[in-house]
Amino acid sequence: MAKPISIQVWNPSGKYRVVSTKSMPGDRWIRLLTDQDCRVEICTEEKTILSVDDILTLIGDRCDGLTEDWGEVLFSALKRAGGTSFSNMAVGYNNVDVSAANKYGVAVGNTPGVLTETTAELAAALSLTAARRIVEADQFMRAGLYDGWLPHLFVGNLLKGQTVGVIGAGRIGSAYARMMIEGFKMNLIYYDLYQATRLEKFVTGMLSSPFTSYGQFLQVNGEQPVTWKRAATMEDVLREADVISLHPVLDKTTYHLINKERLGIMKKEAVLVNASRGPVIDEAALVEHLKANPMFRVGLDVFEDEPLMKPGLSEQKNAVVVPHIASASKWTREGMATLAALNVLGTIKGYPVLGDPNSMDKFLDKSSPVPAACPSIVNAKELGLQISNL
Numbered sequence: 001m002a003k004p005i006s007i008q009v010w011n012p013s014g015k016y017r018v019v020s021t022k023s024m025p026g027d028r029w030i031r032l033l034t035d036q037d038c039r040v041e042i043c044t045e046e047k048t049i050l051s052v053d054d055i056l057t058l059i060g061d062r063c064d065g066l067t068e069d070w071g072e073v074l075f076s077a078l079k080r081a082g083g084t085s086f087s088n089m090a091v092g093y094n095n096v097d098v099s100a101a102n103k104y105g106v107a108v109g110n111t112p113g114v115l116t117e118t119t120a121e122l123a124a125a126l127s128l129t130a131a132r133r134i135v136e137a138d139q140f141m142r143a144g145l146y147d148g149w150l151p152h153l154f155v156g157n158l159l160k161g162q163t164v165g166v167i168g169a170g171r172i173g174s175a176y177a178r179m180m181i182e183g184f185k186m187n188l189i190y191y192d193l194y195q196a197t198r199l200e201k202f203v204t205g206m207l208s209s210p211f212t213s214y215g216q217f218l219q220v221n222g223e224q225p226v227t228w229k230r231a232a233t234m235e236d237v238l239r240e241a242d243v244i245s246l247h248p249v250l251d252k253t254t255y256h257l258i259n260k261e262r263l264g265i266m267k268k269e270a271v272l273v274n275a276s277r278g279p280v281i282d283e284a285a286l287v288e289h290l291k292a293n294p295m296f297r298v299g300l301d302v303f304e305d306e307p308l309m310k311p312g313l314s315e316q317k318n319a320v321v322v323p324h325i326a327s328a329s330k331w332t333r334e335g336m337a338t339l340a341a342l343n344v345l346g347t348i349k350g351y352p353v354l355g356d357p358n359s360m361d362k363f364l365d366k367s368s369p370v371p372a373a374c375p376s377i378v379n380a381k382e383l384g385l386q387i388s389n390l
């Protein structure tokens, strides 16, 4: 007999039962659901990750929508309980077996757009922190080791005029690239399967006057214009860039994208940042590379065996590690909760799915009524859901 799971209930008499496996920030998402006749159950267990059995208990024998780590067993249980809707509170959905969801007719929601800038800012922070050895210097200071200014104390890398490499120049990768170009006047080299047209236009391009591009703006102000290049291969980025940030989705094409061989072609003093997904880097190979190359530095928000780090990583002074906080700003996390709730609500109500998963503003604007649509359902086409342009 499964152990009972502790929950908090909102609007107990609501017609639709929606379960959230975690407490999510803010209360707008709860109101949006309860106003539309949903009974909302929020798991209040203290453990961070629920087991499959815990979630099966939460689903029970009737559940209309739910939010966690999902595959065949859970989607079939949700279907048996009458559920048609699931949402990740995340843009990445590598934790979801979408073909199992398709098999059981369950819509899979995600939360794009609202976390783009917040995640890019953390990647920029990790780049700077690693390049300028801020964590090492902070620890040194707190340990009472500072005896006075020295020419060689914590010498790091200057970013200005160096080259930033972006692998995966989608929403977050492009936002990060712009921050590094504007903030530190770095040159850009990027690799993506597709051309990042908007990003390219930003650096050189054809945007409106008074300046046609950021490069021209710098020139007019007496500064060296920045350059950009779309690399033909990922190896070109690894060879040329001084700071490399990873922003692709995680799938079989990006698993261990950074491995021993590819680490080997990077500059000895390069900075590598990962705020995408842990398994994009072969973390055991990275630990060896960090040991052998003390001037090579990494900033990691995500880990291959999350929440664990590979043996040896935590001892490396040339690694900055943070616990998957890239999207952790108040505005973003409340927005993610709202989008996740609206994905579930919209599916329950049979609303169409927004055709453009990059324009979430209308769902996030607290001063106007929320549109009768699902913000982002990744398997809308497979399930034959109606698409709307609002």
Ligand SMILES: NC(=O)c1ccc[n+]([C@@H]2O[C@H](COP(=O)([O-])OP(=O)(O)OC[C@H]3O[C@@H](n4cnc5c(N)ncnc54)[C@H](O)[C@@H]3O)[C@@H](O)[C@H]2O)c1
Binding pocket: 091, 092, 093, 112, 113, 115, 119, 167, 168, 169, 170, 171, 172, 173, 191, 192, 193, 194, 247, 248, 249, 250, 253, 254, 275, 276, 277, 301, 302, 324, 325, 326, 327
């Ligand atoms: N650390 C965090 O908290 C956090 C927060 C948000 C997103 N993420 C991760 O970041 C990822 C990207 O998010 P996004 O909103 O920018 O997604 P996006 O879809 O806009 O961008 C992903 C880009 O990766 C590119 N890509 C796919 N396969 C590739 C390959 N083999 N080589 C190079 N590029 C490839 C795609 O063409 C696309 O441009 C998410 O899938 C998620 O895993 C992490």
Ligand SMILES: O=C(O)[C@H](O)CO
Binding pocket: 089, 090, 091, 092, 093, 115, 326, 327
């Ligand atoms: O994919 C995502 O959105 C993150 O990992 C959580 O912010």
